[in-house]
Amino acid sequence: MSLVLDRVxxxxxxxxxxxxxxxxxSPGEVLGIVGPNGAGKSTVLKLLAGDLRPLEGVVMxxxxxIETITPLQLSLYRSFMTQTAHIVFDFTVRExxxxxxxxxxxxxxxxKAIKEIIEVCDIADLxxxxxxxxxxxxxxxxxxxxxLLQLWRPxxxxxxxxxxxxxxxxxxxxxxxxxxxxxxxxxxxxxxxxVIVIHDLNLAARFMDRLILMNHGKVIAEGxxxxxxxxxxxxxxxxxxxxxxxxxxLDRLLVHS
Amino acid sequence: MRSxxxxxxxxxxQQLLAEESCQRASDPSRIAIAGGSITEVLYFLxxxxxxxxxxxxxxxxxxxxxxxxxxxxxxxxxEGLLSLKPTLVLGEDDMGPPEVLAxxxxxxxxxxxxxxxxxxxxxxxxxxxxxxxLSLENADWVAAEARLVSQLNxxxxxxxxxxxxxxxxxxxxxxxxxxAGGENTSADGMLRMAGIKNALVDVKGWKPLSAESLIKAxxxxxxxxxxxxxxxGGLDKVYQNPGVRLTNAGKHQxxxxxxxxxxxGFGPRTLSAALSLSxxxxxx
Amino acid sequence: MMRxxxxxxxxxxxxxxxxxxxxxxxxxxxxxxxxxxxAVSIPLxxxxxxxxxxxxxxxxxxxxxxxxxxxxxxGASLALSGAVLQGLFRNPLADPGLIGVSSGAAVGAIxxxxxxxxxxxxxWAEAYVMPLAAMSGAMAVTFLLYSFANYFGRxxxxxxxxVGIALNAMAGVVIGLFQYVSDDAQLxxxxxxxxxxxSRAQWAxxxxxxxxxxxxxxxxxxxxxxxxxxxxxxxxxxxxxVDVPRAKRHMILCSAAAVGAGxxxxxxxxxxxxxxxxxxxxxxxxxxxxTLAGSVLIxxxxxxxxxxxxxxxxxxxxxxxxxxxxxxxAPFFLWLIARAARS
Numbered sequence: 001m002s003l004v005l006d007r008v009x010x011x012x013x014x015x016x017x018x019x020x021x022x023x024x025x026s027p028g029e030v031l032g033i034v035g036p037n038g039a040g041k042s043t044v045l046k047l048l049a050g051d052l053r054p055l056e057g058v059v060m061x062x063x064x065x066i067e068t069i070t071p072l073q074l075s076l077y078r079s080f081m082t083q084t085a086h087i088v089f090d091f092t093v094r095e096x097x098x099x100x101x102x103x104x105x106x107x108x109x110x111x112k113a114i115k116e117i118i119e120v121c122d123i124a125d126l127x128x129x130x131x132x133x134x135x136x137x138x139x140x141x142x143x144x145x146x147x148l149l150q151l152w153r154p155x156x157x158x159x160x161x162x163x164x165x166x167x168x169x170x171x172x173x174x175x176x177x178x179x180x181x182x183x184x185x186x187x188x189x190x191x192x193x194x195v196i197v198i199h200d201l202n203l204a205a206r207f208m209d210r211l212i213l214m215n216h217g218k219v220i221a222e223g224x225x226x227x228x229x230x231x232x233x234x235x236x237x238x239x240x241x242x243x244x245x246x247x248x249x250l251d252r253l254l255v256h257s
Numbered sequence: 258m259r260s261x262x263x264x265x266x267x268x269x270x271q272q273l274l275a276e277e278s279c280q281r282a283s284d285p286s287r288i289a290i291a292g293g294s295i296t297e298v299l300y301f302l303x304x305x306x307x308x309x310x311x312x313x314x315x316x317x318x319x320x321x322x323x324x325x326x327x328x329x330x331x332x333x334x335x336e337g338l339l340s341l342k343p344t345l346v347l348g349e350d351d352m353g354p355p356e357v358l359a360x361x362x363x364x365x366x367x368x369x370x371x372x373x374x375x376x377x378x379x380x381x382x383x384x385x386x387x388x389x390x391l392s393l394e395n396a397d398w399v400a401a402e403a404r405l406v407s408q409l410n411x412x413x414x415x416x417x418x419x420x421x422x423x424x425x426x427x428x429x430x431x432x433x434x435x436x437a438g439g440e441n442t443s444a445d446g447m448l449r450m451a452g453i454k455n456a457l458v459d460v461k462g463w464k465p466l467s468a469e470s471l472i473k474a475x476x477x478x479x480x481x482x483x484x485x486x487x488x489x490g491g492l493d494k495v496y497q498n499p500g501v502r503l504t505n506a507g508k509h510q511x512x513x514x515x516x517x518x519x520x521x522g523f524g525p526r527t528l529s530a531a532l533s534l535s536x537x538x539x540x541x
Numbered sequence: 542m543m544r545x546x547x548x549x550x551x552x553x554x555x556x557x558x559x560x561x562x563x564x565x566x567x568x569x570x571x572x573x574x575x576x577x578x579x580a581v582s583i584p585l586x587x588x589x590x591x592x593x594x595x596x597x598x599x600x601x602x603x604x605x606x607x608x609x610x611x612x613x614x615x616g617a618s619l620a621l622s623g624a625v626l627q628g629l630f631r632n633p634l635a636d637p638g639l640i641g642v643s644s645g646a647a648v649g650a651i652x653x654x655x656x657x658x659x660x661x662x663x664x665w666a667e668a669y670v671m672p673l674a675a676m677s678g679a680m681a682v683t684f685l686l687y688s689f690a691n692y693f694g695r696x697x698x699x700x701x702x703x704v705g706i707a708l709n710a711m712a713g714v715v716i717g718l719f720q721y722v723s724d725d726a727q728l729x730x731x732x733x734x735x736x737x738x739x740s741r742a743q744w745a746x747x748x749x750x751x752x753x754x755x756x757x758x759x760x761x762x763x764x765x766x767x768x769x770x771x772x773x774x775x776x777x778x779x780x781x782x783v784d785v786p787r788a789k790r791h792m793i794l795c796s797a798a799a800v801g802a803g804x805x806x807x808x809x810x811x812x813x814x815x816x817x818x819x820x821x822x823x824x825x826x827x828x829x830x831x832t833l834a835g836s837v838l839i840x841x842x843x844x845x846x847x848x849x850x851x852x853x854x855x856x857x858x859x860x861x862x863x864x865x866x867x868x869x870x871a872p873f874f875l876w877l878i879a880r881a882a883r884s
Contacts, residue, residue: 051776075782085774088631089827099769102782150781310857328858332733334740335604337857339596340580353730356741364599462723 001062001160002026003078003193008047008057017043019217020056025193027160030184032208032225033197036238040217041197045164048195049080062160075102078162079150083170084139087131093142094118094127100149113152121145122179136171144168144180151192158191165196181207205229205253213237229253279386282367284344291330292349295371296321297524298387303397310341312348317518317526335360347390349373373523375446377412377531380523381405408528415452415535422538423456424448424478424506425471428517430488434465435500443521450527451534453478468500478538479506482517513537560825564838568613571842575609575849576601580856608742609845610751612862615739615803616813616844618754620836622796623814624821625761628768628829629792630702633877636815637800640705640793641682644712646804647735649678651716654731655723672746672805676753679801682708683793701793737810737863739848750802757799758837764792768829810863812870813840819877 005023009016018040025031025048033041046052047059050066059066061077079100087096097118101110118127123141126134131142144165151161163184169177181203184194188209198204204211204225211228213221215237221228234242234255245254289310290296296315299305310325312333327338331353338346338361346361350373361368371386373379384405388398426444429436438444439460448455456476457466466474479501489495492512501507513534519526520534577585581600587593588601619637626635637643653674662670689704720728767788770778779785800814821835844862847869851862 046776049780051779071779071784072782075780078780080777080780082774082777082780085777087772088633089628089772089822091772091827095769095826095828096773099773099781326858329733331730332738332740332859334580334852334857334859336580336600336852337859339600339604340582340857354733354741356743356746359743360604363603364596463728464721 003048003162003195004060005044005047005054006058006060008054008059010043010047010052010054017217018047021217021219023048023212023219025162025195027162027191027193028188029209030188030194030196030207032204032211033195033214034199034201034204034211035214035220039214041214042166043217044214045080045166045195045197048162049078049164050074051080061162072102075150077160078164079147080164080166081143081147081168082166084136084143091131092127093123093129093131093134096131096142097127097146097149100146102150105154109154113149113154117145117149117152121148121183137173137176140168140171141176141180144183148187151187151190156190160191160193162193162195163187165194167197167199169198177203201229201234201255202253205255225253229255279369279371279389281392282345282369282390284367285391287342287344289327289338289341289343289346290315290348291327291333291346291352292371293317293518294383294522294524294527295347295349295387297522297526298384301384301525302388302391302393302401304391304393307391309343310338312352317522317524333357339364339366345369345390347371347387375443375523377409377450377528379446380525380528381409383523384525405525405528408532412450412528412531412535415450415539417449417452417454421452421454422477423454423475424480424538425456425466425474425476426480426520427485428463428482428521429485431465434467435471435485436463437466438463443523446523447520447527447531447534448480450531451538453534453538466500468498471500472503475504477505477509478511478513479504480513480515480520480534482520483514484517486514557825557831561834561838564824564835564842568838568842571845571849572609572613575612575845576605578849578853579605580852603744607744607747608739608848611742611747611806612739612844612848613841614751614754615807615810616817616847617837617841618758618799618803619810619813619844620817620821620840621758621761621833622800624818624829624832624836625764625768625792625796626814627818628771628832629789631772632702633819634815637796638709638809638811638814640686640701640796641708641712642679642797642800643804643809644709644716645682645797646675646679646801647809648712648715649681650675650734650805651719651731652678654734655719655727658727672750672802675805676798676801679797679804682712683797686793734808736861737808737866738851738859738861739807740852740859741806746806750806753802754799757795757802760791760795761799762833762837764788765829765833768833808863810844810866812866812874813844816870816873816877817843
């Protein structure tokens with residue numbers, strides 16, 4: 001049970017963005033993808049989402065080639081939080097969240113689900129406001145809620161689903177950033193596999209079960225954060241001296257330069 | 258069932274519409290007119306009392322301008338027309354749109370399209386047609402008809418030959434170009450009637466002419482509508498136009514100005530206009 | 542706990558239904574006004590109890606009724622197409638005229654006006670050949686638009702807008718050329734046809750056009766969810782399950798069909814596709830379920846009333862209806878821009 005990239009390559013014109021990459025994520029785990037700008041992280045997410053077609057290799061969802069799955073079917077099993085685009089018309093926050101509803105169930109359940117998600121994501125105070133009037137961070141919290149709604153099921157479901165996130169906290173205050181990352185663990189607990197592209201290595205160390213370090217379209221290292229975040233390796237990839245320490249008091253890794 | 262009958266009669270009516278006929282109208286007491294020349298004919302026949310409405314192209318005589326309006330000859334309004342309760346709709350050949358004509362026929366109202374031919378005989382036929390629709394038989398009509406026939410006879414002696422002078426008829430000046438009449442226009446018909454050769458050869462319809470084309474055509478006479486002259490800013494300005502100055506017409510001061518509708522409307526006035534024009538151009 | 546959230550959402554639904562009922566009433570009122578008023582005074586009661594004259598019956602059934610119904614359906618189609626295109630292009634200024642549909646229909650109709658003489662069409666068929674030609678023009682332009690976009694390999698919104706502008710310009714050239722080669726009679730018919738009007742409505746040509754408009758509109762109305770999701774972005778819509786190329790195809794083709802069918806009978810009527818969706822959004826909300834349904838109701842009412850005004854304000858003459866829609870639409874449009882600039 002997994003979402004898999006099997007020796008996948010992708011390039012645009014002569015630019016190789018991803019090169020013969022293997023990746024696997026299973027429900028219940030939080031997988032983080034880190035690396036410098038231009039490493040191919042966003043491209044990997046888009047390949048996992050089925051948005052981009054690989055030039056070589058296959059993307060598999062539960063053993064099926066993702067290219068054989070219709071957009072509608074796919075939308076029931078994976079959700080993707082991108083960088084927020086500009087929304088032209090005046091929607092309320094509730095309307096934006098409601099757009100995440102892809103199931104064919106009755107309106108009663110839908111209302112219940114929306115209310116639940118709004119509460120859980122702590123955006124109840126924003127729900128009647130116009131989306132365009134929110135700050136960047138607030139808009140991201142709303143988009144997160146929408147993505148959760150897409151994967152929501154009325155009763156505990158053991159059907160594997162996947163949540164993909166591309167730098168979901170870029171504009172958020174620390175409080176909300178930590179809130180969202182904490183939430184990912186909760187989400188994973190509902191039989192959901194989470195893949196998140198994140199640029200803050202400290203947060204990656206703290207919140208991810210597993211990390212993949214990428215550079216130039218390839219996997220440089222993969223495994224537990226302690227393993228992947230090796231100071232020499234990091235310094236080489238990021239082209240700047242980086243130190244990694246263990247803070248025993250907080251029981252976490254500290255990455256700094 | 259009734260709607261099927263209506264639909265069929267609608268289609269049939271439209272077939273009948275195809276034929277322009279001069280059948281006498283059952284009740285020609287209230288007439289709505291679409292076409293300036295027809296209005297002219299009614300006044301010429303002394304039957305203007307019957308007119309309840311005219312269209313936008315009916316601007317002669319002056320009195321016609323005060324009558325209720327039914328719109329442009331090719332863009333009539335059915336309900337508007339009907340609200341004036343006419344018993345007969347009389348119009349020029351190009352009245353329209355065809356859908357409105359079909360609607361009028363559906364309501365059972367007498368609708369007559371008078372055939373348009375750009376010759377002196379065509380004018381006579383037009384007037385005769387209207388007279389026949391109105392069932393005119395009195396002495397006034399006989400006298401009027403006789404007048405027209407004598408004008409037609411006078412024009413008959415005027416024909417286009419190799420010695421005929423050439424001319425171009427300019428309707429309007431638009432953005433510096435002269436809109437002139439080529440083949441198959443009322444202008445061409447007018448020139449022929451007056452015994453003048455149209456200097457615009459191999460041109461069909463109304464076309465804008467550049468100064469160069471005017472010079473190349475080199476007409477002996479340039480005939481302009483009053484509208485064209487005022488648009489140019491006066492006859493002097495027209496003479497100064499390089500396209501005009503270098504033609505025979507310009508060099509010999511052979512510019513003629515006449516009312517546009519009288520020349521091109523092909524109503525009774527047009528016969529007189531043709532006669533005047535032939536007199537002006539035949540005197541050498 | 543149930544009461545907490547059921548009540549607010551029920552009230553929300555009721556409030557919106559109240560507004561919809563209001564719009565429904567507006568439409569019915571417009572219909573009644575359109576059918577009962579006109580240059581010829583016809584007592585509606587007389588029609589019902591049989592005391593109306595035969596002339597009044599014919600005027601009502603064959604001249605006024607097809608006209609009012611055509612106006613309603615054309616208004617609804619233009620507004621619906623406008624709303625769909627604004628959603629698809631994520632541009633509040635999108636309009637069926639923008640992607641070249643109206644121009645395409647015009648080119649088709651004008652070709653028929655100018656070349657029709659050479660084809661010796663029997664007079665009785667004249668009235669039907671024009672609409673067919675106009676619809677073909679609309680579809681041809683849409684097909685060209687689609688092909689160009691496909692050829693460039695990108696079906697992006699910007700590509701479509703640019704190709705639409707180019708096609709509009711080309712249509713302008715073709716129309717200009719036709720104006721040049723047409724003879725005087727054709728030219729005047731052409732110029733007159735270009736100014737929108739409902740005066741040419743007859744059941745025989747109106748009914749098929751309405752059929753096309755209804756069919757296309759039904760497809761467009763089903764695009765509600767897709768349109769909402771497209772607002773988040775094309776990729777995001779895909780992630781939410783939308784088959785984006787297919788949805789775009791349906792939206793563009795059906796807009797073209799709906800608008801083309803209308804333009805073929807009425808000529809070009811401006812501003813309705815642009816302004817009515819904004820009115821619907823202001824009154825009901827931006828969710829497309831509300832905007833599309835609202836556009837249909839408001840568009841139909843507005844057009845019936847505009848046509849009523851056009852044919853009664855200068856009796857016995859008639860104003861071209863686009864004069865009325867432009868007169869109302871242009872100031873409203875300026876107001877929209879001012880409002881957007883302020884916020």
